[in-house]
Amino acid sequence: MKKLFLIITFYLISGSVNCIDVISYPGGRVVIEIKNPISIRSSVYFCKIKTQTECENLITAQVSDLQTVVHKDRFSLFYSFTEGIISLIFRNLSLQDTGMYQIGEIRGWNHNINLRVKSDPCCGTKTVKGYLGQTLMISCSYPVEFKTNTKSFYRLDTIAGTELIRTSGTQPHQDRFSISDDRRNKVFSVNITDVREDDVGVYSCVVINEETAVSYHSLFTVIQLREVTDDTPESPDGTLTKSESAGSSINIIIITVVVFVLLLLAVGLVLIFYKLRCKRSQGLLDRNVLESLSEVSI
Template identity: 45%
Template sequence: MKTLLIFTFFLISGPVGCFDVIGYMGRIVKIYCKHQQYGQNEKYFCKKGTDECINVQRENTWVHKERVSLYNSNQDFTVIYKNLSLQDSGSYQCGETGRWGNDVELKVKRGPICSCPSAVTGFLGETLTINCSSPEEFKSNAKSFHKLNGQVVTKVINRTWSQINRFSMSEDSEVVSVKIRDVKEEDKGDYYCAAWNSEKLVSYFSYYTSIQLQVTVTSPATTTPSGEYSSKHSVCPSFIVIITVCVCVALLLISVSALIFFTLRHKKTQDSAFMNRQCGANHANMDMDLVYQNLKPNKNQSVSIYESLDPITTEPESEY
């Protein structure tokens, strides 16, 4: 493979252009390569200095290899590079074997937007509005809205096509707004907002925002005054899951703590009531003992009284 690539590069004739392509981590770039000497030979896309290559020979045919897909037409060939990582940055070449080649410098950036798709829910029969904030690098570039179909992304609408069927689009330098009327089940899927950058020999779409659209029949709890939903404040699903789990754990801990507190309090109340009953019983017993002792006859006192009542026999005898 390496020998073939070296042989291929040495057989390239004509000028070789160099172009910068900007992509974002977790997103997609779609590159169009063309040349004045475009012919029928095999087309290739290779990372320079490595053996990472993918080739396509037949026209109007897609070839897929891991995260890279090629399509060969009779005018240019298309390269789709999906799920970009920072390690994908580097020098590439797209071209035609033995005829021409264009050098491409791929620059993968983190971007100001989270790498996970924004979750958006659409409701059957209603109107949905999706807003995408534009990166600083592409504020002056033309924007468009695309949908992922299998391994290929296809354009749905752009500013030139201001309205197509149920889709309409408007944009300014900072925000792209796409409105979907009469939402249907078939609308669910993965969508992207993209910026277009056109050069003479190399042009590309940079897909900077990913939207995961879900469709349901349940009516929304809250909507905007116009009955629309905006994805501008959408949150990554992983973040939502983390928040939900944290809230559930906090509620569980509060419930357990409250249960333990009330259990201990109830036990303490029962113990206090029991002690009060014991003390009351003891006081009652003591009072009964005192009453009994007061009512018990004194034998010595009775004898004394009896003795005081005996007749004094010596006194009459003395008179006699």
């Protein structure tokens, strides 16, 4: 470890001409990718620069270990030999993680990374509820500095996450997913059609910066899809949904039955009243006839 510290210090003294700004948010994570590095012959390291000659080692991986993912605390390193890309994952970021870092190969290349962890009301964790067979829309507000960046949507089923769809580079519709970006309101939306029980899980809203050889994906809002039910919510346009329509139909049937019973009662009362009136009229007629007959007899 002491030897490694001295080697890293040596490269700090010699200086690094490559530097990239990386922006992330509390509770989020960043995936930093270094494309097409020179063939790796020694260990890869990631350290936090303390002074001009001191860099605190955070994770180091041997070449042989990079064939699989190497983990240490909140950091992970792996190398795709087929694509020639080294990926560093920095998880569960906090404001205290803001600072200058360096990633590189001992006795080889290196890049300085200026990490800025910023607070923003748009970013954090939220929970959504899905409904079987329906379409679920998830909205992600993003900071203004990412207005023109590519937006992406991940499922966090691995350390790095699995990208499901992005606003550029692929079609806006992919399987059951579609994505759109409202840059005026700084919101991008993802629709998941035909929601299923196995959609329950953790997702993330992501912005991508690929303008330099060192690119990064900033996972800034975590979406927890916790429950999928058979109930159908109110549709966005305000029309009645399936469950509400069924409830309304039952209410209409009940109301119809009640009105019909009331009508029957009303008709029955009218008939009773009419019958009583007829009997009364008949009684008066019989009395008049008897009086007439009495007068004739006299």
